Amino acid sequence: MAIAWSEKASSMEVLASPPSLSPPVILTQDELKKIAAYKAVEFVESGMVLGLGTGSTAKHAVDRIGDLLRLGKLKNIVGIPTSKKTQEQAVSLGIPLSDLDSHPSIDLAIDGADEVDPYLNLVKGRGGSLLREKMVEGACKKFVCIVDESKLVNHLGGSGLAMPVEVVPFCWKFTARKLQNMFESSGCVAKLRNDGKGEAFVSDNGNYIVDLYLKKSIGDLVVASDGILRIAGVVEHGMFLDMATTVIVAGELGITINNK
Numbered sequence: 001m002a003i004a005w006s007e008k009a010s011s012m013e014v015l016a017s018p019p020s021l022s023p024p025v026i027l028t029q030d031e032l033k034k035i036a037a038y039k040a041v042e043f044v045e046s047g048m049v050l051g052l053g054t055g056s057t058a059k060h061a062v063d064r065i066g067d068l069l070r071l072g073k074l075k076n077i078v079g080i081p082t083s084k085k086t087q088e089q090a091v092s093l094g095i096p097l098s099d100l101d102s103h104p105s106i107d108l109a110i111d112g113a114d115e116v117d118p119y120l121n122l123v124k125g126r127g128g129s130l131l132r133e134k135m136v137e138g139a140c141k142k143f144v145c146i147v148d149e150s151k152l153v154n155h156l157g158g159s160g161l162a163m164p165v166e167v168v169p170f171c172w173k174f175t176a177r178k179l180q181n182m183f184e185s186s187g188c189v190a191k192l193r194n195d196g197k198g199e200a201f202v203s204d205n206g207n208y209i210v211d212l213y214l215k216k217s218i219g220d221l222v223v224a225s226d227g228i229l230r231i232a233g234v235v236e237h238g239m240f241l242d243m244a245t246t247v248i249v250a251g252e253l254g255i256t257i258n259n260k
């Protein structure tokens, strides 16, 4: 049976509230992201192999890990970055890096998300790194997702923002049309993502991203996922179903930790 975040909220523990000050402190979205990220880094222990996420929320976590390494509070960390951008950030912070070939089992990954439903299914990839994120986070014993409360939705696609699908550049219009037709009854419009300079956005893997905009729920998520992956030309999609083991949500009322 479908549930909504508002129903779930009554059963969630608020772990930390901002201090009660007068006048009330309004935290920015970025401050909330940082609070969630710092909380997640409390799960990190010396000696761990860590999946390092991508995006403005994950960036705070990577910064924090770098700080703790520099201060000697964490030791012997190996990071597995989920994008070239995170790789550059981690190198600049002196975090030792490796890859899935050498470290096929990861202790813990920390990453953001674009949407989180009440079952802790996610949409990821508005930053364009969904393939590497799915590979790394799929290899994790624990995947802690960190979001501010604006990312909570009652069903995936519910924010009205993009549901990303990574496709090969070859005949991308053909693939985009197939995707749009597949979700026609959900009012789907498929658009090629651009890089903001008039060209197609190209992922770290040399692929394009087709963003699906949905007016209605796409129904059964496993059926939708399987359907998308059966289209030749699709590399991966941004639905992360049953992957997050914990979602940390930072909001004006404090932090909630939601475990699978």
Ligand SMILES: O=C(CO)[C@H](O)[C@H](O)COP(=O)(O)O
Residues within 6 Å of the ligand: 053, 054, 055, 056, 057, 058, 111, 112, 113, 114, 123, 124, 125, 126, 127, 128, 129, 130, 133
């Ligand atoms: O999936 C992602 C990148 O591919 C990001 O984690 C997601 O887009 C959230 O980004 P942000 O933390 O900047 O809101």
